[in-house]
Amino acid sequence: MYTVSSSPHIKSNDSVQGIMRDVIIALIPATLAGIYFFGIKAFLVTLVSVLSCISAEALWQKLTHRKITIRDLSAVVTGLLLAFNLPAAVPLWLPAIGGFFAIIIVKQFFGGIGQNIMNPALAARAFLLASWPVHMTNFTVDGVSAATALGILKEGGGKLPSLMNVFIGNVGGCIGETSVIALLIGAAYLLYKKIISWHTPVAFIGSVFILTFILGRNGFMTGNALYEIFAGGLILGAFFMATDYSTSPMTKKGQVIFGIGCGVLTTVIRLYGGYAEGVSYSILIMSLFVPFIDKFTAPRIFGEVK
Amino acid sequence: MGLLTFKKGIHPDGRKDLSMNKAIQDLLPKGDLVFPMQQHIGAPCDPLVKKGDRVFVGQKIGESKAFVSAPIYSSVSGTIKDISPRLHSNGTMVLSIIVENDNTYDEVQTLIAHNDYEKLSKPELVSIIKEAGIVGMGGAGFPTHIKLNPPADKSIDSIIINAAECEPYLTCDYRLMLEKSNEIAIGLKIILQMFPGARGYIGIEDNKPDAIDVMKKACVNLSNVEVTPLITKYPQGAEKQLIYSITGRELSSGKLPADVSCIVQNVGSAYEIYNAVVNGKPLIERVLTVTGEAIKEPLNLRVRFGTSIDEVIQAAGGFKETPVKVISGGPMMGMALSSLNTPVIKGTSGILCLTKQQAKLEEESSCIRCGKCMGVCPMNLNPTKLNSLVLRGKYEDFEEYHGMDCIECGCCSYACPAKRHLTQTFREGKRTVNINRRKK
Numbered sequence: 056m057y058t059v060s061s062s063p064h065i066k067s068n069d070s071v072q073g074i075m076r077d078v079i080i081a082l083i084p085a086t087l088a089g090i091y092f093f094g095i096k097a098f099l100v101t102l103v104s105v106l107s108c109i110s111a112e113a114l115w116q117k118l119t120h121r122k123i124t125i126r127d128l129s130a131v132v133t134g135l136l137l138a139f140n141l142p143a144a145v146p147l148w149l150p151a152i153g154g155f156f157a158i159i160i161v162k163q164f165f166g167g168i169g170q171n172i173m174n175p176a177l178a179a180r181a182f183l184l185a186s187w188p189v190h191m192t193n194f195t196v197d198g199v200s201a202a203t204a205l206g207i208l209k210e211g212g213g214k215l216p217s218l219m220n221v222f223i224g225n226v227g228g229c230i231g232e233t234s235v236i237a238l239l240i241g242a243a244y245l246l247y248k249k250i251i252s253w254h255t256p257v258a259f260i261g262s263v264f265i266l267t268f269i270l271g272r273n274g275f276m277t278g279n280a281l282y283e284i285f286a287g288g289l290i291l292g293a294f295f296m297a298t299d300y301s302t303s304p305m306t307k308k309g310q311v312i313f314g315i316g317c318g319v320l321t322t323v324i325r326l327y328g329g330y331a332e333g334v335s336y337s338i339l340i341m342s343l344f345v346p347f348i349d350k351f352t353a354p355r356i357f358g359e360v361k
Numbered sequence: 362m363g364l365l366t367f368k369k370g371i372h373p374d375g376r377k378d379l380s381m382n383k384a385i386q387d388l389l390p391k392g393d394l395v396f397p398m399q400q401h402i403g404a405p406c407d408p409l410v411k412k413g414d415r416v417f418v419g420q421k422i423g424e425s426k427a428f429v430s431a432p433i434y435s436s437v438s439g440t441i442k443d444i445s446p447r448l449h450s451n452g453t454m455v456l457s458i459i460v461e462n463d464n465t466y467d468e469v470q471t472l473i474a475h476n477d478y479e480k481l482s483k484p485e486l487v488s489i490i491k492e493a494g495i496v497g498m499g500g501a502g503f504p505t506h507i508k509l510n511p512p513a514d515k516s517i518d519s520i521i522i523n524a525a526e527c528e529p530y531l532t533c534d535y536r537l538m539l540e541k542s543n544e545i546a547i548g549l550k551i552i553l554q555m556f557p558g559a560r561g562y563i564g565i566e567d568n569k570p571d572a573i574d575v576m577k578k579a580c581v582n583l584s585n586v587e588v589t590p591l592i593t594k595y596p597q598g599a600e601k602q603l604i605y606s607i608t609g610r611e612l613s614s615g616k617l618p619a620d621v622s623c624i625v626q627n628v629g630s631a632y633e634i635y636n637a638v639v640n641g642k643p644l645i646e647r648v649l650t651v652t653g654e655a656i657k658e659p660l661n662l663r664v665r666f667g668t669s670i671d672e673v674i675q676a677a678g679g680f681k682e683t684p685v686k687v688i689s690g691g692p693m694m695g696m697a698l699s700s701l702n703t704p705v706i707k708g709t710s711g712i713l714c715l716t717k718q719q720a721k722l723e724e725e726s727s728c729i730r731c732g733k734c735m736g737v738c739p740m741n742l743n744p745t746k747l748n749s750l751v752l753r754g755k756y757e758d759f760e761e762y763h764g765m766d767c768i769e770c771g772c773c774s775y776a777c778p779a780k781r782h783l784t785q786t787f788r789e790g791k792r793t794v795n796i797n798r799r800k801k
Contacts, residue, residue, distance in 0.1 A: 057687045058722060059452065059697040061785035063771030064688055064713075065373060065529065066721045069778035071729055127726065169729040169779075305732035305743075356763045357368075357601065357740040358613035 071168075075128035077248050081241035082135045082295065088224045088234035093143035093196060097230045103147050105134030107154025115163045129168050133157050136176035139231020139291060140335065141183070144195045149187060153179040173342050174299045177335045194227040201227030204286040205331040208272060221285045232288040242294035251298040254307050258314025259293040259321075260284050266322040289321065292334035302342040309345075309352035316341045364567055366592035367602040369739045371772045373529050373595055373693070375568060380652045380659040381532040385540055387663045388676045390462055394667030395447050395704040396422060396433055397455040401502040403429030408458050414441045417469035419643055422458050431504045431707075432494045435460055436645040436665030438467040450670075450689040450696055450703045457704075460667065474641035478547075483555040486638065493637030494644045494707075498629030499523060499598070500690050502708040505630050509555060511619035517556045519608055521618075522549055522563040524572070524628035525591055525598030528691025531711045533648040534628045536661045538565070538572040541632055542579035548631030550583060551638055556624070561586035562607050563628070568593040595693060596770040600625050602739050614766050629710075644707060651677040653714035655684035664705045671701040673712055684714035685722065692719075693771045723780045734773035734783060740766050744773035744783045751790040756797060759790045767791065 089097045112130040116123045137153050157179035165171040184191045194201050204226055207213045216226045224234025232238075245251045264280045271277035284290070297303060297317050304313050317337045324333025399405040406423030416422060416435040423433035435458075442461045446454040472493060475481060481489075491506035511517060522545070526534040538545060549561045561583065565573050567590045580586040589607050591597050601612045603625060610621040618625050626634075629647065636642045645666060652659035657678030664673055670687070674680070688695040689703075690710050734744035742763055750759045759765075764787060773783040 056699055057697065058685050058720065059699050060686075060722075061782065061788060062688075062695055062697070062769075063693045063775050063784065064686055064695065064697065064715060064720055065692040065775065066723070066780060067371075067373075067776055067778075069733070069776070070723075070780070071726055071778050074729070074731065074778055124726065129729075167727060169727045300730040300732070305730060305735055305745075353743060354735075354741045356614070356742065356766055357605075358611040358616070358766070359763070360613060 071127045071129070074250055075132050077245065077250050078132050078295075079128060079135065081244045081250075082132070082139070082231070084237035084240045085139065085231045085234060085291070086135065088237035089139070089143070089230035092224050092233055093230060097143040099147060100141055100143055100145060100150050100230060101135065101138040104138035104141070104150035104154050105131055107151045108134035108137065108158050111155040111158035112163070115159050124168065127168065130158060133162070133175045136174075136231070136295060137179050140176060140180040140229050140288070142191065142194050142228075143230050144193045145190050149183060149190055153183050156182050169301050171301050172345075173339050174296055174302045177296055177339055180335055181339060196227060203228045203331065205325065208286070209325075209331040218282055218285065221282065229288060232291040235285045235290050238290045238294060242290075245294065251294065252307065252310065254310035255297045255303060255314040256293040258311045259297055259317045260289060262315045262318025263289055263322050266318065267326070270322065270326055272326060283325070287325075287332045288334040292338055293317075296335070297338050297341075302345060304345055304348045304352065306349060306352040306354060309348040312348050312352065313341055313345070316344065364590055364592045365564075365606040366594060366597065367605045367739055369737050369741070369772070370594045370596060370602070371737050371775055372593075373775060375593070376530045376652075377532050377535070377568070379530065380650050380661055381535055383536070383660040385536050385648050385661045385663050388665070388668065388673065390437065390665055390668040390672055392462070392669055392672055393442060394435075394437055394460045394462060394665070395669065396435070396458045396460065396667045397447065397449045397704065397706060398423045398433065398457065399449070399455050400433060400666070400706040400708065401431045401496040401504055403427060403431070403504055405456070406430060406433050408444050408456070410441050410458065412441050412444060415439070416441060416460060417467050419471050419645060420469050421471060421643070429504060429507055431496050432492065434471070434494055434643040434645050436667055437462045438465050439463040448700060448703050450698055450706060450709065452696070452699065470641060471643055472637060472641040475638055478551055478638045479554065481638070486551060486555055489638055490634055492643070493633070495630060495633045495637060496644075496707050497627050498633065498647060498707070498710070499627040500694065500708045500710050505626065505634070508624055508626065509552065511624065515619040516622055517619065517624055518559050518622045519624070520549065520552050520556060520559050520561045521603060521607055521623055521625045522561065522628050522631050523598050523600070523603055523625050524563055524565045524576070525603060526569070527566060527593075527595045527598040528693055528695075528710075529595070530652045530713050531650045531691050532652070533650045533661055533710055535569050535572050537629060537632055537648050538569075538576055542575040544635045545576070545628055545631050546579040546583060546586070547639065548633070548635035549580075549586060551634055552624070552626065552631065553585060559585070563588045564591050564597075564603055564607055565589070566591050566593040566597055595772065596739060596768070599739065599768055599770055601768065614763070647705070647707065647709065649673070649705065649709050650711040652711060653684065654716045654719055655680050655682050655714035657681045666705055666707065668705045669701065670698065670703055670705060670712055673705060674701060674714070680714065682716055685717045686715045686720040688713040688715065693775070694769065725781045726779045728779055728781060731778060733776040733778065737772040737776045739770060739772065740768055742767060744787070745781070747790065748781060748783050748786050751786040756790060756793050760794055764790050765794060
């Protein structure tokens with residue numbers, strides 16, 4: 056008696072675990088850069104965040120008598136991304152709470168992997184920022200308080216770091232967003248492995264580039280667009296958060312619309328809003344439009360006459 | 362002329378190297394032969410013989426009065442041992458005629474050989490093809506005479522020979538082209554004779570360059586025939602995709618090829634049309650590929666219908682290791698067999714034996730919305746959406762989201778990293794919708 060099942064009888068080698076493993080590999084350069092620039096504290100925050108996410112997932116699934124799926128590595132990705140969105144100076148209980156919030160409230164309450172309507176790491180960051188704003192905006196490095204480049208652009212005060220330092224990562228900021236070059240190396244890997252496509256990141260970064268140049272902080276057509284796209288969390292957000300499968304559109308056309316929406320919101324928040332940085336809120340807001348975007352960008356069925 | 366293709370689809374590992382260099386060998390069956398009375402789409406045949414009768418090679422043993430059906434012929438000479446339900450490769454029990462082979466292969470001439478086929482009219486040709494029991498040899502088994510007899514209001518300008526053989530592993534069409542190119546060309550010529558003014562196209566994937574060459578040579582004197590190389594991509598040989606690749610015409614939901622002035626015939630069917638018309642031979646055997654990593658000596662065999670799959674596998678040296686799955690047909694759309702004790706029928710294009718390594722039997726996990734299924738669906742459907750609709754029993758929404766347009770090619774299930782049983786649920790969805798429609 057042989058196994059009988061519905062065709063097809065062969066499958067590709069892709070797996071959820073493989074995809075998550077590739078995302079983790081792509082996040083390694085930025086993790087190392089964060090540790091290099093912010094020291095051992097950055098490593099500890101990352102470690103606590105990852106462990107918290109894994110334990111939260113295992114614990115929740117155990118308590119609710121579900122299959123424990125931590126082997127798919129998605130909780131590790133959430134943990135890394137959450138740490139990437141935290142300053143290195145936060146107390147270690149903060150990433151622990153953040154991890155539980157991300158996994159249980161944002162991910163599992165909505166049905167687990169693929170079902171959450173917001174990126175767990177970003178929603179947890181928003182939650183932590185609202186609850187512990189002082190910790191979340193303390194960008195002290197080695198006892199020296201450092202403002203972020205975007206903070207200086209917005210509030211003034213302090214000397215603006217050079218474009219080169221912003222690109223390499225030698226600036227104040229969150230652990231994972233600091234080094235543009237490290238993030239781009241990881242992004243190139245994800246594009247090469249076809250885990251993500253160029254549509255969302257190019258639309259997102261491109262629209263911030265164009266809009267900040269046109270609108271300018273000092274008036275029409277005065278923006279330093281290159282500096283704006285490298286400062287803050289835009290590169291991290293555009294390549295690693297806005298491309299999150301669960302919370303972004305599935306169609307290519309939809310991904311472009313989604314990216315542009317994120318870019319417009321980011322620019323508006325950065326230039327006119329109360330916060331210096333708008334990447335995470337813009338992605339969170341656009342994620343809520345994903346069902347609409349998917350619906351209205353559904354491709355024409357083969358043979359269908361519209 | 363550049364390579365033609367359709368949009369989306371997948372590139373599975375072809376694995377045709379296992380058997381593509383093996384010339385077609387004849388297999389003479391030793392054991393009893395089982396002829397299911399249903400080897401085609403349409404009405405099942407009624408047995409024309411009874412237990413104890415002696416039959417000959419080429420003797421008609423099953424026939425139906427229904428229009429959509431195809432008669433069945435004995436492939437050996439011998440005695441009718443039994444007429445009873447037997448396991449069919451589709452998994453159901455089907456009324457079958459069991460013939461005890463006397464190994465003498467005494468023949469009876471049922472059809473008339475027509476060397477002067479050029480003088481035959483369309484109705485005469487259709488009737489020969491119908492009488493010969495020819496069905497689509499690609500696997501679906503739709504009676505050929507019906508395809509060749511479209512409604513009078515449909516003008517036909519393109520006859521497409523489906524020689525894409527896009528299923529991985531299978532090489533029977535490829536071997537047939539290498540070894541019977543002139544006969545296939547005559548088969549196409551006969552079809553074109555029925556549709557004056559129409560052009561013939563032979564669509565072959567570009568991973569078979571020598572087949573493209575021999576078919577070009579065979580058709581060199583046919584001014585209205587073109588061999589069209591196609592990009593190697595699955596499902597290049599799916600009817601709608603093939604029509605699109607070659608003519609650029611899109612067949613819309615529920616329409617037939619004749620609605621866009623096309624008729625598609627499998628290359629094996631073209632060969633059988635030649636055989637029936639010119640040689641006067643009814644359909645009693647076919648070429649199939651016995652292959653897969655579990656098979657000792659993969660090869661291409663000409664097998665008489667009714668031969669048990671067990672015998673076919675023995676002819677290929679038996680198993681190298683115990684297979685996890687034995688499939689009738691290709692790996693993408695073939696049917697998994699529970700037992701080797703089923704017969705080869707008209708639609709058996711291959712016997713594929715997969716080991717544990719190839720037949721990945723992974724558990725499905727939640728959809729991660731990666732969109733790969735949408736990226737590969739040649740019909741531009743949203744498989745993950747349709748999957749959740751079927752699982753929640755929302756069959757009306759399934760229709761609304763064009764679930765009925767699914768061609769069950771399996772690309773989505775192949776590509777899905779979460780190993781979700783997408784195609785399987787669409788089969789269920791389509792069946793349920795059809796049942797509900799009939800109730801209304």
